[in-house]
Amino acid sequence: MAGLPRRYALRNDDGMIHLPGPFWMIGCGNMAGAMLEGWLAAGLDPDRVTVIRPSGTPAPGGVRTLTALPADETPAIAMLGVKPQKLDDVAPSLAPALAPETILVSILAGVETASLRARFAAPRTIVRAMPNTPVALRKGATGLFSDSAHPAAREAVGALMTALGHAEWVEDEDLLHVVGALCGSGPAFVFRFIDAIAAAGAALGLPPEQAARLALATVDGAGSLAGSSPETPHELAVRVTSPGGMTAKGLDILDDDAALADLVRRTLEAAVDRSREMGAAARR
Numbered sequence: 001m002a003g004l005p006r007r008y009a010l011r012n013d014d015g016m017i018h019l020p021g022p023f024w025m026i027g028c029g030n031m032a033g034a035m036l037e038g039w040l041a042a043g044l045d046p047d048r049v050t051v052i053r054p055s056g057t058p059a060p061g062g063v064r065t066l067t068a069l070p071a072d073e074t075p076a077i078a079m080l081g082v083k084p085q086k087l088d089d090v091a092p093s094l095a096p097a098l099a100p101e102t103i104l105v106s107i108l109a110g111v112e113t114a115s116l117r118a119r120f121a122a123p124r125t126i127v128r129a130m131p132n133t134p135v136a137l138r139k140g141a142t143g144l145f146s147d148s149a150h151p152a153a154r155e156a157v158g159a160l161m162t163a164l165g166h167a168e169w170v171e172d173e174d175l176l177h178v179v180g181a182l183c184g185s186g187p188a189f190v191f192r193f194i195d196a197i198a199a200a201g202a203a204l205g206l207p208p209e210q211a212a213r214l215a216l217a218t219v220d221g222a223g224s225l226a227g228s229s230p231e232t233p234h235e236l237a238v239r240v241t242s243p244g245g246m247t248a249k250g251l252d253i254l255d256d257d258a259a260l261a262d263l264v265r266r267t268l269e270a271a272v273d274r275s276r277e278m279g280a281a282a283r284r
């Protein structure tokens with residue numbers, strides 16, 4: 001972080017996260033709440049964070065939770081964590097509370113930078129982030145995009161997101177629709193796969209609870225192995241597949257006519273299409 005303005009410094013030598021000033025989280029539901037859990041686990045000072053949510057449901061970690069924006073401070077970072085459809089409920093009161101140096105981070109699926117800039121005129125830097133719920137365990141995958149971030153702001157937001165797991169920038173905003181489908185929605189698709197192999201095991205005779213336990217442990221172990229091995233998932237699959245053995249017969253079904261690849265491609269396409277629709281709705 002050498003050479004960064006001090007107000008952007010997010011980490012010190014002990015690896016703790018220090019925010020440059022007040023951090024507002026506008027909405028703290030499934031996704032933003034998971035991010036907050038991950039940041040708190042990473043050592044974020046809860047006193048720097050304010051959650052604003054209409055229910056007033058207390059945020060984790062003793063983080064200050066309000067039902068309206070604080071009147072007495074300007075946020076260094078403000079993160080939009082509401083549903084895309086709620087953007088216009090939030091923008092009129094939030095926009096005047098932001099300063100040019102506020103970094104505005106949006107996790108709204110599909111909603112483009114231009115739509116955010118049309119509603120939030122002040123912040124020089126707007127960053128779009130597309131995270132996923134495993135950030136709660138600091139094992140997330142997050143795509144980032146900004147058309148405007150000063151290198152220091154880019155590094156600051158990158159550091160914040162890297163504290164939640166894997167994070168990388170995309171240079172073309174349109175690709176955030178794909179990142180949303182792959183990373184943002186991806187855990188739901190994987191959870192369905194866990195259920196599917198559990199259901200298949202049960203259909204073939206295992207007690208359902210036992211099938212569910214074995215399916216979960218298998219996907220957990222396979223994911224960890226894939227994440228820690230220098231080998232590609234394809235190479236790891238080869239290691240499982242004994243010539244003339246049982247795995248090859250199963251893979252023949254998944255690979256026949258690219259059945260699994262085609263199913264997953266159509267799955268992501270459907271999610272991307274919806275992301276584009278939500279983006280178009282926010283343009284109006």
Ligand SMILES: NC(=O)C1=CN([C@@H]2O[C@H](COP(=O)(O)OP(=O)(O)OC[C@H]3O[C@@H](n4cnc5c(N)ncnc54)[C@H](OP(=O)(O)O)[C@@H]3O)[C@@H](O)[C@H]2O)C=CC1
Binds near residue numbers: 031089130184
């Ligand atoms: N869920 C996911 O896995 C992912 C979600 N996203 C994006 O994250 C965003 C949030 O999704 P998700 O967390 O699932 O949704 P949730 O419904 O779980 O959370 C929405 C949050 O918005 C708050 N909220 C609603 N209205 C207002 C308002 N007027 N002012 C302030 N806060 C408000 C709610 O408050 P309260 O708690 O009081 O009800 C709640 O905390 C979406 O834009 C989505 O596209 C992106 C990637 C993955």
Ligand SMILES: O=C(O)[C@@H]1CCC=N1
Binds near residue numbers: 109180184
């Ligand atoms: O389903 C959604 O729209 C949000 C964005 C990605 C994951 N959940």
